[in-house]
Amino acid sequence: MKRRVVVTGLGCVTPIGSTVDDLASGLYAGRVGVGRLSLFDADRFPVRIAAEVRGWDLSAVGEDPRAWQRCPRQTQFAIGAGVQAARQADTGDGRIRRERFGIYLGCGEPFEDFQMFTRTVQESLTADGCSDAQFTEHALKIFDPDAEREMEPDMPAIHLSERLHAEGPVGNCISACVSATQAIGEAARLIQFDEADVMLCGGAHSTIHPFGVTGFQRLSALSQRNDDPQAAVRPFDIDRDGFVIGEGAAMLVIEELQHALNRGADILGEITGYGSAQDAWRVTDSHPQGRGTAAAMRRALADSGLNPDDIGYINAHGTGTVVNDKVETHAIRQVFGAQAYRIPVSSTKSMLGHATTACGAIEAVVCLISLNSGVIPPTVNHDNPDPECDLDYVPHTAREWACRHMLTDNIGFGGQNAALVISRYDEASSGRVSLSRAA
Amino acid sequence: MTEKRVSRYEDLWPIRRSGRPGTPIRDEGISMRSCQDDHRRIVITGIGVVCSAGRTAEQFWKTLTRTASGTRPGGAADFSGTIDDFGDLPADKRRAIRKSLKVMNRETQMGVAAGQQALADARILDVCDSERVGVCFGADNVSIQPDDFAGGIRSCLTDDRQFDSTRWGSDGLPEVAPLWLLKCLPNMPTCHLAIINDLRGPGNTITQRDVSANMAIAEAARTIRCGAADAVLVGATGTTLTAFSRLRARLEGDIDDEGICRPFDRKRTGPAPGEGAGALVLEDRDGAVRRGARIYGEIAGAAAASAVDRNRLSGCRKAAARALQTTLRQARLSPTDVGHVHAHGLGTPDSDLAESQAIGQVFGDAAAGLPIVAAKSHLANAASGAGILELIASLLAVQHGVLFPVLNCDEPDPECGVDPVTDRETAAGDSFLNVNLFGRGLASCVAVRAFAA
Numbered sequence: 034m035k036r037r038v039v040v041t042g043l044g045c046v047t048p049i050g051s052t053v054d055d056l057a058s059g060l061y062a063g064r065v066g067v068g069r070l071s072l073f074d075a076d077r078f079p080v081r082i083a084a085e086v087r088g089w090d091l092s093a094v095g096e097d098p099r100a101w102q103r104c105p106r107q108t109q110f111a112i113g114a115g116v117q118a119a120r121q122a123d124t125g126d127g128r129i130r131r132e133r134f135g136i137y138l139g140c141g142e143p144f145e146d147f148q149m150f151t152r153t154v155q156e157s158l159t160a161d162g163c164s165d166a167q168f169t170e171h172a173l174k175i176f177d178p179d180a181e182r183e184m185e186p187d188m189p190a191i192h193l194s195e196r197l198h199a200e201g202p203v204g205n206c207i208s209a210c211v212s213a214t215q216a217i218g219e220a221a222r223l224i225q226f227d228e229a230d231v232m233l234c235g236g237a238h239s240t241i242h243p244f245g246v247t248g249f250q251r252l253s254a255l256s257q258r259n260d261d262p263q264a265a266v267r268p269f270d271i272d273r274d275g276f277v278i279g280e281g282a283a284m285l286v287i288e289e290l291q292h293a294l295n296r297g298a299d300i301l302g303e304i305t306g307y308g309s310a311q312d313a314w315r316v317t318d319s320h321p322q323g324r325g326t327a328a329a330m331r332r333a334l335a336d337s338g339l340n341p342d343d344i345g346y347i348n349a350h351g352t353g354t355v356v357n358d359k360v361e362t363h364a365i366r367q368v369f370g371a372q373a374y375r376i377p378v379s380s381t382k383s384m385l386g387h388a389t390t391a392c393g394a395i396e397a398v399v400c401l402i403s404l405n406s407g408v409i410p411p412t413v414n415h416d417n418p419d420p421e422c423d424l425d426y427v428p429h430t431a432r433e434w435a436c437r438h439m440l441t442d443n444i445g446f447g448g449q450n451a452a453l454v455i456s457r458y459d460e461a462s463s464g465r466v467s468l469s470r471a472a
Numbered sequence: 473m474t475e476k477r478v479s480r481y482e483d484l485w486p487i488r489r490s491g492r493p494g495t496p497i498r499d500e501g502i503s504m505r506s507c508q509d510d511h512r513r514i515v516i517t518g519i520g521v522v523c524s525a526g527r528t529a530e531q532f533w534k535t536l537t538r539t540a541s542g543t544r545p546g547g548a549a550d551f552s553g554t555i556d557d558f559g560d561l562p563a564d565k566r567r568a569i570r571k572s573l574k575v576m577n578r579e580t581q582m583g584v585a586a587g588q589q590a591l592a593d594a595r596i597l598d599v600c601d602s603e604r605v606g607v608c609f610g611a612d613n614v615s616i617q618p619d620d621f622a623g624g625i626r627s628c629l630t631d632d633r634q635f636d637s638t639r640w641g642s643d644g645l646p647e648v649a650p651l652w653l654l655k656c657l658p659n660m661p662t663c664h665l666a667i668i669n670d671l672r673g674p675g676n677t678i679t680q681r682d683v684s685a686n687m688a689i690a691e692a693a694r695t696i697r698c699g700a701a702d703a704v705l706v707g708a709t710g711t712t713l714t715a716f717s718r719l720r721a722r723l724e725g726d727i728d729d730e731g732i733c734r735p736f737d738r739k740r741t742g743p744a745p746g747e748g749a750g751a752l753v754l755e756d757r758d759g760a761v762r763r764g765a766r767i768y769g770e771i772a773g774a775a776a777a778s779a780v781d782r783n784r785l786s787g788c789r790k791a792a793a794r795a796l797q798t799t800l801r802q803a804r805l806s807p808t809d810v811g812h813v814h815a816h817g818l819g820t821p822d823s824d825l826a827e828s829q830a831i832g833q834v835f836g837d838a839a840a841g842l843p844i845v846a847a848k849s850h851l852a853n854a855a856s857g858a859g860i861l862e863l864i865a866s867l868l869a870v871q872h873g874v875l876f877p878v879l880n881c882d883e884p885d886p887e888c889g890v891d892p893v894t895d896r897e898t899a900a901g902d903s904f905l906n907v908n909l910f911g912r913g914l915a916s917c918v919a920v921r922a923f924a925a
Contacts, residue, residue, distance in 0.1 A: 078641030132777065132794055142613050142658070145716075148637060154618045154625050155635045163622040165715040169722070172715070178723050185720065186613050186658075186679050191912050195780035200794070202776035203914060204680045204687050207611075207658045215676050222694050228775065244616065247624075247645045248653030309674035309700070311607065311666040316575065316654050328603065328672060332700065446654060447663030449675055 038221040039458055041298040042124070042286030044117025045398050046110040046237075047385055048084040048279055051093060052117065056395075057402045060410035061431040065384050067262045067277050072241050073147065080255045082262040083241045084279035084386025086110065094120075103180040104188070105143035107391075110282035111189030111237035112196065118233060119197050121299070122286035128296045135201030135229040137220035138190045138284075139212025139236035141390035144244045145184060149176055189237055189282075201229045207390060209445030210350070211309075212236055213283070214393030218307030218453060221287060230292045235394035237282030245278055252317070252446075254354055266387075267414040268351035268380035269358045269422035276352040279386025283394035285401075302401045305438065305456040306339065308332025312448030318356055319444060323364030326350075329450035330368045330442055337438070337454040341369045344376060344454070345436020346409050348396045350444045351380020352387055357444060362422045364442075377434060379427040383413045393443045393451065400439040400455045407435040513757040514693045514771040515923055516867065518594025520586035520707070523748030523861055524548050525850050527557065528589065532861075533868045536850055536876035537896060543879070544732050545852045546746055547713055553581045558588050568668050575651045576664060577617065582749035582857070583609060583661030583709030584668070594753035596703060597669060599763055606673030606701040607665050608692040610684025610708035611658040612856045618715050620655070623647040661709055661749075673701040682726075682816070683776065683908040684708055685750075685859025686916035690774035692754050702759050707751030710857030717855060718745055724911060725820060727853050734880040735817030735824060735846035736888045742820045746852025750860035768867050772903065773802030773919040780913040785826050787913030792816075792830035795915040799905060800834070803919035807838035811901015812875060812893070814866040816909040817846020818853070819880075827909060828888035843893045843901075845869070849879035859908040863918060869900040870922055 045051065048066025049059035059066075066084040075081040090098040091109055094116040101109050119125070124134065153175065157167035172181075182188075187205040194203045202223060208215050213236025220234035240249070249255050256275035258265040267273040293300055310332060312325035319326065334341060350361055358380075366373045381399050388395055403409045408431050415428040437459070442452040519529045524545040526532035551557050555570045569584070576584065587607075591597055596605070624644035630636050654660065659677040666675055674695055678684040685708035692704035712721040721727040728742030760767055775798035781787030800807065815827055832839050847865040848858060869875045878892040902922035909915050 074638065075641060077638060078645065135776075135778075142656075145616065147640075150616075150618075151621070151625055151628075151635050151637060151640070154621050155629070157618060158622055158626065163618040165618065165713075165718075168618045168715040169719050172719050173722065176719070181719065182723050184613075185681070187681060190680075191780055191914070194778050194913075200777060200779050200791075202687070202916075203778040203780075204678055204683075204776065206676050207679045208662070208676050209657060209659055219676065219691060219694075222698060226694055226697070243640055243645075246641075247648050250645060251648055251650045252653060253650075309606075309676065311663070311672050311675040313602070313666040313670045313672045315667065316572070316660070316663055317651065325672065332674075336700075445659075447657065447659055448666060449659065449663065 036225045036227060037290035038224050038287050038304045039290050039293050040285050040301045040401060041288045041293050042118035042122025043301060043398050043401060044114035045283040045395060046086055046089060046113040047281040047395055048086050049384055051089045053398065053402065060381060060384065060399060061408055063411050063413045063429065065263045065413060067265055067386055069262060073243055078246055080246055080250055080257060081259045082265055082277055084277055085241060086281055104183045106239040106280065107140055107143055107237040108183060108189045108192060111140060112192060114235065114282035114284040115193045115233055118284040118286045124197055124231065124286060126296055129231050131198055131200040133201055133230040134199045135223060135232050136190045136194050136199050136203045137216045137232055137234045138205045139216035139390050140186045140189045140205055141207060141212065141238040142186050143184050144242040147243045193233060199233060208449040209447055210389055210392055211443040211445040211449045211451040212390035214443045214451040214453060215309055217285060217394065217397055218451060221304045221307060224287065224289050231286060231288045233284055233286055235284035236391035238389045238391040239280035240389050241278050241280050249278060256353065264414050266353045266383045268353045268383050268412050269419060269426045270415050271417045271419040273353045273355060273358060275354050276387040279388040281388045281395060282391055283398045285397060300458045302404050303456045303458045304453060306333040306337030306454030308336055309451045314448050316447050319360045323360040325448055325450040326361055326364035326442060326444050327367045329452040330440060333440060333452035333454050339438055339454060342372045343438050344440045346403060346434065346439040347376055347378040348400050348439065348441040349378050349380045350442055351382050353382065359421050361444060362424055365424060373424055377409055377425045377427045379410055379412045381410050396441045397453060397455060400441050404439060404457045407433055409434045512697045514696055514754050515757045515760050516752050516768040517755050517760050517765040518590040518753030519768065519864055520589030520593065520751040521861065521864055522548055522551050522582045522586045523851055523854060524746060527551060529868060536865055539850055539879065541879045544744055545850060546744055548582065548747055551582060553578060558585050559592060565668055572664055575655050576660060577655050579611065579709045579711050580660045580664060583707055584664050586749040586751040587665040587705055587707050590751035590753050591669060591705060594765060596753055600703060602670045603672045604702040605671045606695055606704040607662045607671055607675045608688045608704055608706045609662045610678045610688040610856045611661060612681065612710045612717055613658060613679055616656055620648065620652050665705060681856055682859065682910040683914045683916040684856040686774060686906060686908045686918045687776050689771060689918050690776065693771050693774055696754060696756050703753060703755040705751060706754055707749060708857050708860040709749035710855035711747035712745040712853045712855050713747050721853065726911065732880055733819040733849045733852055735819045735849050735878050736828065736885055736890060736892045737881045738883045738885040740819045740821060740824060743818060743848055743853040746854045748851060748854035748857040748861050750864050767923040769870060769920045770923050771918060772921040773799040775799045775802060776916040778914045784911055784913060785822050788826035788909055788911060789829045791913050791915040792827055792907065792909055793833045795917040796830060796834045796905060799917040799919045805903060805919060807835040810903055810905060812843040812845060812904045814862050814904055814906045815844050815846045816907050817848050819848060823909060823911060824888055828890040831890055841891060843875055843898050844890045845875050845893050846878050863906040866904045866906060867920060870902060873900055875900045
């Protein structure tokens with residue numbers, strides 16, 4: 034018995050739009066969310082640009098922002114996106130059994146308050162380092178305990194569980210930049226295995242913080258194009274020089290098909306395939322042939338029972354680092370063969386920046402928008418193609434492009450890879466007929 | 473196919489309303505095929521342990537059965553984080569691990585050491601297809617180690633030794649180790665184990681605090697059952713000894729710095745801080761039998777539940793009861809079939825009360841005389857690492873036929889109303905439930921059964 038998993042609710046908070054409609058119009062307009070970093074004084078930092086969520090707070094979903102002010106940004110984003118998705122799916126519906134409604138998120142680690150943390154370290158400095166014991170004692174005196182309790186990656190899931198009365202399995206995973214992708218895939222499996230009927234899944238993250246910039250800058254991963262923020266993320270372009278830190282959240286309510294039909298929910302699409310794979314190569318960089326990335330895509334395809342030529346669009350990880358884009362392109366060519374040149378591939382990070390652990394959820398929402406609208410988003414700033422990146426990256430402008438099945442893949446530090454196949458829901462379908470070919 | 477520039481986007485996002493109440497469907501569409509092999513059964517074929525009670529399964533069992541009440545365990549003192557802690561290894565792996573040690577923090581080192589033990593114990597590496605072996609770990613938010621910033625902060629001190637935060641970007645940042653961020657990601661045990669052993673199957677890391685271990689086991693079991701892997705190295709690692717883990721555990725009321733762990737005792741005040749990691753190799757039963765692997769037991773069921781409530785006591789009770797019930801149902805076990813329960817047994821007033829009430833509720837009359845063990849009395853609080861160490865302790869007890877005692881439970885709390893094992897003669901039975909709880913109202917449970925071909 035196969036339990037089909039469909040999508041019945043979507044929500045997002047992103048630098049270019051904090052409702053699904055606004056995100057859609059931003060994507061189609063090619064709006065770029067990257068600007069001068071404003072969340073802290075970055076004047077003396079080597080990188081002074083970021084894709085920030087601006088002018089948004091939780092009042093947008095009817096919450097009192099003051100009640101959440103002690104929570105890190107990612108938690109606020111998660112609540113915003115989660116509440117949107119839950120409303121669209123009407124998860125308060127009495128026909129949903131509370132113990133069959135779970136949550137699986139891929140939220141990352143929040144960073145400590147910079148001033149408090151550095152002051153505490155300073156007071157705990159020893160001759161050759163910093164004393165952990167002294168640090169804890171100082172911290173207990175000066176940290177705000179309520180804020181400190183919120184600094185765990187599982188707090189968004191815990192808050193949403195309380196807020197939405199989800200009493201099934203509640204979990205959070207961290208697999209670097211594939212976290213949210215895996216959260217969606219594993220949540221779908223929980224439904225397939227009949228351990229839940231409805232799952233809220235996705236992710237939220239913000240690393241726009243002095244330590245986020247420190248960490249990624251030390252890894253040489255960031256674009257240094259401070260003088261031209263809008264042109265900084267250049268996926269698959271010859272002049273690309275790194276990613277730009279972004280932030281945000283996206284959430285999906287996914288549901289067993291018959292359960293969704295029985296309660297008359299709007300069906301926005303179907304999760305038809307999921308694959309996870311490890312490079313097993315190095316913690317710092319991808320396998321040069323992208324073997325894990327290719328394996329994750331192949332596994333997602335196999336899981337869906339589709340052939341490579343059934344896929345009509347690929348939303349790439351496309352961070353805009355020199356290595357990522359080359360390796361990812363190579364992996365797509367390996368999996369899709371000659372067909373790779375006929376499938377449009379775009380990187381929406383060119384507009385959204387890199388929302389780290391949350392990016393996979395945002396990109397899944399992008400695919401669902403595209404499946405429903407028949408328009409795929411562009412890769413902006415793709416001006417001068419890198420000869421090693423030779424696919425159709427949908428440069429500059431959105432494109433009308435109807436297809437039935439899309440694939441989205443993500444690649445993370447440590448050699449983690451994951452991919453999802455997301456399909457248009459078609460109740461009359463007998464499967465295997467690709468609209469992209471039929472059209 | 474048409475390609476054209478899109479100039480108007482207002483009309484491009486009509487959500488298709490295709491769902492209709494009660495529409496009968498013919499299930500012929502595309503769907504995830506993950507359940508194709510869900511008849512697969514999951515067995516345990518390898519064990520690895522790093523904790524204050526031992527660095528091998530043998531030592532661990534010895535400590536569990538010989539330690540007397542009153543001892544105050546803490547750190548895994550024997551684990552120094554040098555290459556010798558990783559067991560007998562072929563030269564290439566020894567080299568790979570030694571090279572990576574400096575980019576692993578202590579939790580990662582413990583997790584990797586436990587993982588290497590489990591893989592060696594299962595003797596699986598030479599016979600497996602590396603594409604078909606996954607890794608799934610439970611881990612705490614590793615957070616940042618203050619020490620990693622000492623150099624950077626020092627370089628931003630003014631003449632009167634005040635920290636000038638405006639200088640961090642120019643003077644502090646370059647002093648941070650290049651791979652610092654990778655050192656503190658919680659998914660690093662999974663990644664290092666994959667890299668060292670060329671495991672290219674699926675990989676994931678659950679960061680759901682104390683309930684992570686059982687959830688990782690549940691996820692690993694699903695990964696095998698759905699055919700995405702033939703074996704998964706599953707583990708968990710955790711600590712309440714580092715700066716932030718200790719701070720947060722203090723704030724959650726999950727440790728008592730001066731305390732001693734007294735599960736279900738009238739005078740319990742919370743466990744001392746601790747640390748540890750454990751790992752298991754889970755395998756598809758048929759494959760394990762075919763290759764003649766030593767089988768420790770079978771994962772018969774696994775479930776998680778939540779009831780996040782301002783009233784933490786009732787939330788935890790409800791979540792725990794539901795996780796236990798669902799696990800029993802999955803495992804097709806009736807309460808009277810269960811040999812023993814390995815409780816979360818945190819040793820705090822609320823957690824033990826909620827847990828024992830949940831056990832009472834689920835087991836009913838069968839709760840009387842049901843043996844309850846709690847290895848935290850031997851281990852202190854290893855946070856997300858504890859759950860798997862506890863499961864391993866029970867697995868070893870089933871192998872030896874006899875349970876180890878709960879330490880420091882001198883005056884069982886009548887309000888709890890459960891029967892903690894305090895002797896060294898109680899039979900372990902051939903099946904048990906392992907319970908993980910987290911005080912916010914989360915629970916996860918795994919049922920293990922002795923293996924019968």
